[in-house]
Amino acid sequence: xxxxxxxxxxxxxxxxxxxxxxxxxxxxxxxxxxxxxxxxxxxxxxxxxxxxxxxxxxxxxxxxxxxxxxxxxxxxxxxxxxxxxxxxxxxxxxxxxxxxxxxxxxxxxxxxxxxxxxxxxxxxxxxxxxxxxxxxxxxxxxxxxxxxxxxxxxxxxxxxxxxxxxxxxxxxxxxxxxxxxxxxxxxxxxxxxxxxxxxxxxxxxxxxxxxxxxxxxxxxxxxxxxxxxxxxxxxxxxxxxxxxxxxxxxxxxxxxxxxxxxxxxxxxxxxxxxxxxxxxxxxxxxxxxxxxxxxxxxxxxxxxxxxxxxxxxxxxxxxxxxxxxxxxxxxxxxxxxxxxxxxxxxxxxxxxxxxxxxxxxxxxxxxxxxxxxxxxxxxxxxxxxxxxxxxxxxxxxxxxxxxxxxxxxxxxxxxxxxxxxxxxxxxxxxxxxxxxxxxxxxxxxxxxxxxxxxxxxxxxxxxxxxxxxxxxxxxxxxxxxxxxxxxxxxxxxxxxxxxxxxxxxxxxxxxxxxxxxxxxxxxxxxxxx
Amino acid sequence: xxxxxxxxxxxxxxxxxxxxxxxxxxxxxxxxxxxxxxxxxxxxxxxxxxxxxxxxxxxxxxxxxxxxxxxxxxxxxxxxxxxxxxxxxxxxxxxxxxxxxxxxxxxxxxxxxxxxxxxxxxxxxxxxxxxxxxxxxxxxxxxxxxxxxxxxxxxxxxxxxxxxxxxxxxxxxxxxxxxxxxxxxxxxxxxxxxxxxxxxxxxxxxxxxxxxxxxxxxxxxxxxxxxxxxxxxxxxxxxxxxxxxxxxxxxxxxxxxxxxxxxxxxxxxxxxxxxxxxxxxxxxxxxxxxxxxxxxxxxxxxxxxxxxxxxxxxxxxxxxxxxxx
Numbered sequence: 001x002x003x004x005x006x007x008x009x010x011x012x013x014x015x016x017x018x019x020x021x022x023x024x025x026x027x028x029x030x031x032x033x034x035x036x037x038x039x040x041x042x043x044x045x046x047x048x049x050x051x052x053x054x055x056x057x058x059x060x061x062x063x064x065x066x067x068x069x070x071x072x073x074x075x076x077x078x079x080x081x082x083x084x085x086x087x088x089x090x091x092x093x094x095x096x097x098x099x100x101x102x103x104x105x106x107x108x109x110x111x112x113x114x115x116x117x118x119x120x121x122x123x124x125x126x127x128x129x130x131x132x133x134x135x136x137x138x139x140x141x142x143x144x145x146x147x148x149x150x151x152x153x154x155x156x157x158x159x160x161x162x163x164x165x166x167x168x169x170x171x172x173x174x175x176x177x178x179x180x181x182x183x184x185x186x187x188x189x190x191x192x193x194x195x196x197x198x199x200x201x202x203x204x205x206x207x208x209x210x211x212x213x214x215x216x217x218x219x220x221x222x223x224x225x226x227x228x229x230x231x232x233x234x235x236x237x238x239x240x241x242x243x244x245x246x247x248x249x250x251x252x253x254x255x256x257x258x259x260x261x262x263x264x265x266x267x268x269x270x271x272x273x274x275x276x277x278x279x280x281x282x283x284x285x286x287x288x289x290x291x292x293x294x295x296x297x298x299x300x301x302x303x304x305x306x307x308x309x310x311x312x313x314x315x316x317x318x319x320x321x322x323x324x325x326x327x328x329x330x331x332x333x334x335x336x337x338x339x340x341x342x343x344x345x346x347x348x349x350x351x352x353x354x355x356x357x358x359x360x361x362x363x364x365x366x367x368x369x370x371x372x373x374x375x376x377x378x379x380x381x382x383x384x385x386x387x388x389x390x391x392x393x394x395x396x397x398x399x400x401x402x403x404x405x406x407x408x409x410x411x412x413x414x415x416x417x418x419x420x421x422x423x424x425x426x427x428x429x430x431x432x433x434x435x436x437x438x439x440x441x442x443x444x445x446x447x448x449x450x451x452x453x454x455x456x457x458x459x460x461x462x463x464x465x466x467x468x469x470x471x472x473x474x475x476x477x478x479x480x481x482x483x484x485x486x487x488x489x490x491x492x493x494x495x496x497x498x499x500x501x502x503x504x505x506x507x508x509x510x511x512x513x514x515x516x517x518x519x520x521x522x523x524x525x526x527x528x529x
Numbered sequence: 530x531x532x533x534x535x536x537x538x539x540x541x542x543x544x545x546x547x548x549x550x551x552x553x554x555x556x557x558x559x560x561x562x563x564x565x566x567x568x569x570x571x572x573x574x575x576x577x578x579x580x581x582x583x584x585x586x587x588x589x590x591x592x593x594x595x596x597x598x599x600x601x602x603x604x605x606x607x608x609x610x611x612x613x614x615x616x617x618x619x620x621x622x623x624x625x626x627x628x629x630x631x632x633x634x635x636x637x638x639x640x641x642x643x644x645x646x647x648x649x650x651x652x653x654x655x656x657x658x659x660x661x662x663x664x665x666x667x668x669x670x671x672x673x674x675x676x677x678x679x680x681x682x683x684x685x686x687x688x689x690x691x692x693x694x695x696x697x698x699x700x701x702x703x704x705x706x707x708x709x710x711x712x713x714x715x716x717x718x719x720x721x722x723x724x725x726x727x728x729x730x731x732x733x734x735x736x737x738x739x740x741x742x743x744x745x746x747x748x749x750x751x752x753x754x755x756x757x758x759x760x761x762x763x764x765x766x767x768x769x770x771x772x773x774x775x776x777x778x779x780x781x782x783x784x785x786x787x788x789x790x791x792x793x794x795x796x797x798x799x800x801x802x803x804x805x806x807x808x809x810x811x812x813x814x815x816x817x818x819x820x821x822x823x824x825x826x827x828x829x830x831x832x833x834x835x836x837x838x839x840x841x842x843x844x845x846x847x848x849x850x851x852x853x854x
Contacts, residue, residue, distance in 0.1 A: 413560040
């Protein structure tokens with residue numbers, strides 16, 4: 001018997017020694033270790049219009065116009081700009097700016113980058129498709145000509161990162177990845193921007209390392225002390241939190257809501273929070289003649305505004321906030337948020353109250369005293385606790401006689417229902433990159449909007465929405481925006497639930513302003529020793 | 530022998546073709562990759578154009594035929610999510626998974642055989658009972674619970690081992706990246722490999738134990754004892770050898786399932802292998818990666834089965850006699 005216990009003991013000893021051999025790595029420079037749920041798909045700044053990809057891009061690239069921590073528009077690679085006539089904008093470029101490889105940044109690079117973003121394989125072309133002409137005045141002056149007056153051109157240009165023309169030509173990446181040529185383009189894993197950080201190494205899904213760009217033009221404007229950023233995506237929630245608790249990472253931008261209490265309890269950790277630019281709401285098909293999955297045949301109950309109001313009165317948003325969102329949501333009465341042009345707090349405050357009696361009365365008035373049945377389509381991996389919110393709503397609607405069948409599924413199956421306009425009653429969340437109501441009007445309220453599965457929209461409203469695309473005078477424009485919102489708030493094609501909150505969990509040594517668009521910008525960060 | 534291998538290889542290729550066909554058909558149900566590849570601002574027209582470029586509008590058989598023809602040339606297309614050729618990504622990820630599986634298999638076989646022998650030979654010993662009770666944990670707790678438990682204990686509580694990742698890796702010639710040459714790499718592989726090995730250890734332990742109990746009761750062991758052979762020779766030379774056939778079968782098949790099980794372990798530990806690649810591909814509806822992964826796993830299973838069949842010849846002389854006769 002002795003032999004076996006001895007062998008086991010030896011095995012245990014060997015494992016133990018192996019483990020203790022390894023010391024914790026030393027940190028000599030200011031390294032910020034960052035983790036989030038998933039990696040950027042590509043480093044090509046114009047290929048993909050998605051949050052994480054843009055976040056990665058903005059560490060290494062700059063745009064002509066940039067944002068301050070309070071979301072104001074501030075000069076970026078353009079030192080200043082002026083409007084020459086209502087269709088022509090002149091940008092005066094910053095001098096002595098160099099790319100990471102040492103090339104000078106000039107007007108040619110601006111022209112190249114905007115043209116690249118306009119190409120067919122670029123997803124950024126929605127931001128630059130109003131630009132019809134680009135003129136080089138001299139090496140540091142560029143004029144952009146739009147087909148029609150474009151009041152939000154500056155907001156759009158914030159998302160267009162500048163690339164080096166010479167570098168792109170040398171590496172044959174003058175266009176973003178086109179899936180037809182079955183090969184990886186050089187720009188998927190290499191970059192050459194003008195930004196605050198340079199790419200040191202890139203292993204997709206594993207680890208990306210950025211190092212400080214000492215030649216950065218903005219280093220006096222935004223003094224940060226980060227020498228190195230090590231970014232490791234961790235997809236599992238529990239593991240990501242464990243990595244923060246054990247001190248292996250310094251910053252998480254997407255900690256799970258249920259762990260925030262535990263993180264706050266840690267002596268060396270803190271949680272910062274702010275309202276996100278994303279509102280969660282239910283959409284109702286107000287257009288079809290008959291619903292696809294409902295006990296009501298031959299007509300569509302959602303066409304009646306009373307039924308829509310009844311649904312809204314039935315939802316106890318405070319209960320959802322408390323029980324599902326753990327207090328981390330701001331009940332909403334309109335589907336845009338405070339920083340967006342067009343937001344008015346009255347509409348949030350005067351949202352229809354939770355009132356099941358009134359809800360039942362409205363349903364009776366509309367001719368459905370016994371309620372009816374309907375299917376709710378809901379994503380289960382897109383928004384914070386999305387499926388749980390839907391489950392709660394199902395229970396609340398049941399109390400007023402509405403029998404809701406919940407269809408919760410991954411976003412890859414949910415979103416095609418919306419863009420394909422094949423759903424009666426659905427959950428959607430919306431954020432606005434341009435910080436202007438015009439964006440959401442185009443996609444959700446114009447009768448031809450690509451995400452407008454509610455079918456809402458009239459000729460008159462469409463006309464107004466199209467009109468604001470071209471009004472440059474802010475006063476006139478804002479009046480029209482208010483008019484449109486007033487109409488929408490009355491018609492209620494969408495039932496606003498809440499504005500999401502962002503929580504960033506981090507080590508107390510990290511100081512970084514939390515951003516409503518959920519993208520950390522590391523040149524605003526400092527690390528205390 | 531050559532004929533045997535050739536016919537097995539032929540059967541294998543049919544198995545793989547069927548796997549490819551079924552998995553390709555199932556991809557119709559994972560959702561629309563386009564909605565993940567474009568931002569919310571993309572117009573319906575641009576989405577349609579992208580769908581065309583990707584060939585998603587082609588009839589099913591055209592898509593499948595194209596996939597098979599390209600796959601035969603080693604071309605699995607380009608990942609929708611990572612915008613890189615699938616074969617490059619898989620080649621990058623494979624070492625991580627294979628190292629994890631290898632270390633787990635070694636742990637499972639060493640501990641399983643040692644524990645099985647001990648509990649089989651000393652069935653009344655207190656330590657045997659402890660092992661058997663403890664091993665129940667290995668079969669009754671799901672992998673992700675064990676993984677998170679280990680992370681909580683060894684990373685968060687005592688801060689001894691990393692909770693995620695592979696540590697420092699060294700690139701060898703030929704593109705193989707290994708974590709087994711650095712201290713941090715070894716440190717990082719302990720938790721995931723133990724998590725992955727637990728179930729297999731229990732399985733092997735229990736099979737060896739019951740086989741040992743069986744064999745020790747047979748006549749030839751009694752005769753061996755009567756002949757006065759050394760106890761060690763009887764236990765390891767005769768008894769153990771006779772328990773090996775079922776163990777090889779199970780261990781072989783289990784190496785296949787280690788690769789399959791590693792999906793969960795890799796996700797929990799953010800292990801940069803093929804399993805976590807597959808999970809992300811499923812969430813993204815990244816069809817080229819999913820199909821390549823499934824075909825590859827089918828290939829592994831088929832190859833392991835073939836090797837197991839060949840090992841029978843080595844271990845069991847009766848089979849060799851049959852072939853000659």
